[in-house]
Amino acid sequence: MESVLYDYHLAMGLAESEEGSVPENRYIRVRQVFEKHNISEAEFDSSMVYWCEHSETLKEIMKRVSLRLDHKAEALGVSSDQQISDAYSTLSAEGDTANVWLGSNFRLVLATTRQNVFRFTITADSTYRPGDTFLWAFTPQTLSSRGQQDVYVQFSVQYEGDSTVAVSRTLYDDRPAIVEIGERLIRKGSRIRQVSGCVYLPPALKGQFAVTSLSHIALVRYHHEPPVVAVADSVGAEIEVDSIEEDTSEHVRLSPHEVRGSGAKEHTINIVKEKNSKWVKRKKRK
Numbered sequence: 001m002e003s004v005l006y007d008y009h010l011a012m013g014l015a016e017s018e019e020g021s022v023p024e025n026r027y028i029r030v031r032q033v034f035e036k037h038n039i040s041e042a043e044f045d046s047s048m049v050y051w052c053e054h055s056e057t058l059k060e061i062m063k064r065v066s067l068r069l070d071h072k073a074e075a076l077g078v079s080s081d082q083q084i085s086d087a088y089s090t091l092s093a094e095g096d097t098a099n100v101w102l103g104s105n106f107r108l109v110l111a112t113t114r115q116n117v118f119r120f121t122i123t124a125d126s127t128y129r130p131g132d133t134f135l136w137a138f139t140p141q142t143l144s145s146r147g148q149q150d151v152y153v154q155f156s157v158q159y160e161g162d163s164t165v166a167v168s169r170t171l172y173d174d175r176p177a178i179v180e181i182g183e184r185l186i187r188k189g190s191r192i193r194q195v196s197g198c199v200y201l202p203p204a205l206k207g208q209f210a211v212t213s214l215s216h217i218a219l220v221r222y223h224h225e226p227p228v229v230a231v232a233d234s235v236g237a238e239i240e241v242d243s244i245e246e247d248t249s250e251h252v253r254l255s256p257h258e259v260r261g262s263g264a265k266e267h268t269i270n271i272v273k274e275k276n277s278k279w280v281k282r283k284k285r286k
Helices: 002-017 022-036 041-052 055-075 080-089 256-261
Strands: 097-099 106-110 117-123 133-144 151-159 164-171 177-181 192-200 210-222 229-232 238-241
Touching (some): 002 055, 002 133, 041 055, 055 106, 055 210, 106 117, 133 151, 151 177, 164 177
Antiparallel strands (some): 097 210, 106 210, 133 177, 151 164, 151 192
16 A cells, blocks of 8 residues: 555655646556556545544554655655755754644544544743744645646634634645744734644545544744843943944934925024122121
């Protein structure tokens, strides 16, 4: 079954890269796989229904298929942008750009009862800052007796006060998926409570199957604001600043006309200097 699934995924990839109608290309390429392994479409479908009922074994099969496909891609010189989710998954959990994914980087979603939804929730800790943005990346691979199978994805960030921002997407093919919550959506002044994601596969009818594997999973967190640092002022008190930069520019005195030209207004302030006062001892009057 592993060899059949490996060839099946290769065939689907070829069908999507060839000219012409993708559904027609898929039909032709998949038939070639069945002929190679001397099986019929009905035998393939019934085998997949069986393996979906034995999900733990199917998960191991799909893991090995995914690994073989990675090696094939490397041998063909697939560029890094085509394996972008894999590039994100190699990031560490530290730094301004960090991969904060905590679980396994391979998951299996089956169109069966209680297995057709994959969810995760990561609770924010002290390393999360207001203004952080997030990117969820993974590589999906989908098999379905219905041919093309839509996969639904939702990604959300929840803030204190139960304010939530979310992004939803539909996946139509097996290209690396990237779901992002960028600066346009975030609540910049609010503390983050948790980050959540969900992959949903519609249930299959009896005698049918659908399965989606997720590999190279990464959850990338970006810091956009510098950390707050404490510095001492001239009287020993502490003040908080966003950053400290050394001023290396030359100081040039500007004329009032130049100052007004930059949008500033000149103000005249009259200062009156007080005269020094003296105490004079007067003679007493008679």
